[in-house]
Amino acid sequence: RQHGKCYIGGSPLPPGPPWPRLPLLGNLLYRCPTTASLFDALRRLHADYGPVVTLWAGSKPAIFIAGREAAHRTLARNGATFAHRPPSWSFGLNGHGVNSAQYGGRWSLLRRNLSSHLAGAPLAVALQSSLSRLVSSLERAAAAAENHVVVPSEILRHAVFSFFASLCFGEGAAEDVLRQLPGVHAEILSLVVELGAFHLMPALLEIACYLPRCRKLSNAQKRHRATVMALISARQQRNRDGVGPGRRRCYVDTLLELRLRDEEMVGLCWEFMKAAAKTTSTALEWIMARLVLHQDVQRKLREDIARRGEGDENCTTNGERRSPFLEAVVLEALRRHPPAHYLLAHTTHKDVYLDGYVIPKGSVVNYGVADIGRDATSWTNPDEFLPERFMEGGEGYGVSVTAGSGSGEGSMKMMPFGSGRRACPGAAVALTVLKSFVENLVTRFEWTPVGAVDMEEKPGLVTEMRTPLRTCLVVRPHVQPTM
Numbered sequence: 365r366q367h368g369k370c371y372i373g374g375s376p377l378p379p380g381p382p383w384p385r386l387p388l389l390g391n392l393l394y395r396c397p398t399t400a401s402l403f404d405a406l407r408r409l410h411a412d413y414g415p416v417v418t419l420w421a422g423s424k425p426a427i428f429i430a431g432r433e434a435a436h437r438t439l440a441r442n443g444a445t446f447a448h449r450p451p452s453w454s455f456g457l458n459g460h461g462v463n464s465a466q467y468g469g470r471w472s473l474l475r476r477n478l479s480s481h482l483a484g485a486p487l488a489v490a491l492q493s494s495l496s497r498l499v500s501s502l503e504r505a506a507a508a509a510e511n512h513v514v515v516p517s518e519i520l521r522h523a524v525f526s527f528f529a530s531l532c533f534g535e536g537a538a539e540d541v542l543r544q545l546p547g548v549h550a551e552i553l554s555l556v557v558e559l560g561a562f563h564l565m566p567a568l569l570e571i572a573c574y575l576p577r578c579r580k581l582s583n584a585q586k587r588h589r590a591t592v593m594a595l596i597s598a599r600q601q602r603n604r605d606g607v608g609p610g611r612r613r614c615y616v617d618t619l620l621e622l623r624l625r626d627e628e629m630v631g632l633c634w635e636f637m638k639a640a641a642k643t644t645s646t647a648l649e650w651i652m653a654r655l656v657l658h659q660d661v662q663r664k665l666r667e668d669i670a671r672r673g674e675g676d677e678n679c680t681t682n683g684e685r686r687s688p689f690l691e692a693v694v695l696e697a698l699r700r701h702p703p704a705h706y707l708l709a710h711t712t713h714k715d716v717y718l719d720g721y722v723i724p725k726g727s728v729v730n731y732g733v734a735d736i737g738r739d740a741t742s743w744t745n746p747d748e749f750l751p752e753r754f755m756e757g758g759e760g761y762g763v764s765v766t767a768g769s770g771s772g773e774g775s776m777k778m779m780p781f782g783s784g785r786r787a788c789p790g791a792a793v794a795l796t797v798l799k800s801f802v803e804n805l806v807t808r809f810e811w812t813p814v815g816a817v818d819m820e821e822k823p824g825l826v827t828e829m830r831t832p833l834r835t836c837l838v839v840r841p842h843v844q845p846t847m
């Protein structure tokens with residue numbers, strides 16, 4: 365198809381639609397004013413123009429990459445060049461996080477701090493208490509519900525939130541204060557303009573959008589700051605008093621040691637909770653929906669877990685029981701339903717030439733995570749849910765979820781956590797948490813469908829289920845929860 369050709373410094377930009385480009389507005393916003401319409405339009409544009417397309421966000425080119433070769437060459441092989449983030453106005457969102465930090469010394473310090481906290485975090489202890497509370501809540505909900513039919517989303521979300529809250533603020537953090545946090549998070553997120561969060565709004569328009577909500581946003585942010593500062597002060601007090609489980613290091617302890625300003629600590633806690641809890645609980649709900657829909661997979665998983673649970677030879681060095689099928693179920697769900705359909709916005713600090721096109725310095729660059737995971741040249745029947753493909757001998761066996769620079773182009777078959785220098789630092793923890801939660805949920809309950817399971821998506825920064833999962837939950841004979 366003919367495309368609206370544009371040149372920068374004599375080199376053509378990747379192809380794009382011939383939509384007229386309005387002064388200040390560009391052509392993206394008036395054609396795709398919402399995240400859902402943008403995702404839809406991109407799917408059609410990639411089909412028409414190929415894996416790399418250009419749109420205009422105001423006067424900036426916005427380049428979308430949905431092909432695994434181009435993604436691998438830019439993110440993994442040319443990692444440092446594409447590790448930059450566009451400068452942010454950070455109206456509704458946090459301007460102090462790892463994700464918004466410019467690629468450089470501060471980013472590296474904060475990212476190392478987060479990664480080493482996660483690597484050494486006492487996951488087992490935190491998981492055990494979140495899991496036993498989750499199982500009790502589900503048992504109560506199922507017992508109280510007519511025919512044991514429940515909508516477990518809120519309970520799952522709360523369990524994941526409590527788990528990450530204990531890693532962030534320490535175990536035993538003031539429950540009453542903690543309880544206020546999800547509400548404030550939701551309020552702030554409801555005021556955020558999603559296309560702005562993807563860096564796709566021209567600056568003037570972004571200001572115009574935020575002006576009317578400025579007061580509400582500032583009030584919500586004040587409440588958030590007060591809540592997080594109360595949790596941080598409580599933590600400092602517990603540290604001074606040397607109170608029991610509070611002495612296991614939490615993320616806040618590491619931030620206090622870095623002697624950051626209050627604003628920075630609040631921003632980093634916001635990022636920790638937002639990046640970790642919503643993505644992980646969304647992934648968990650998709651996995652459980654798949655297990656409800658595919659009863660045969662649920663049965664096979666339960667049998668595999670039971671088999672692997674017998675005998676020490678099936679334990680990893682940290683005591684985790686191995687069920688390759690459990691891992692396969694989680695990976696297949698992340699391939700088919702990545703919580704983030706696009707990454708956070710990237711940019712480059714110099715012009716980059718790719719397949720005869722230029723990606724100009726300073727353009728917004730983003731990646732079609734869902735498209736890459738559902739690419740028919742990588743996966744057989746990509747829309748189907750087939751965990752077996754991740755078992756030994758399958759096409760997904762050994763695929764890395766963050767295909768790094770050492771791997772070949774063909775290895776970038778999925779990237780639910782991104783890839784390269786900005787790849788998600790929480791990927792390993794998220795996988796551990798998902799495996800642990802799913803294992804316990806299928807061991808403790810039978811999950812059966814109630815009518816049709818609606819697998820439609822609600823597109824957004826995090827793509828959730830359009831209709832929350834509804835299932836019949838039957839409690840199975842008691843088995844000790846595993847981690």
Ligand code: HEM
Pocket residue numbers: 462463464475478482635636639640641643644647702703704706707708709780781782783785786787788789790791793794
């Ligand atoms: C299923 C769960 C999760 C998914 C699907 C997910 C996905 C992602 C994705 C797609 C990115 C963007 C990468 C890029 O822009 O190139 C990202 C970045 C990030 N994630 Fe996650 N994430 C998850 C869990 C977590 C957890 C548990 C944490 C921390 C506790 C975390 C912290 C972060 C941070 C700090 C960044 C920004 C990294 C940087 O800019 O250097 N995420 N994540």
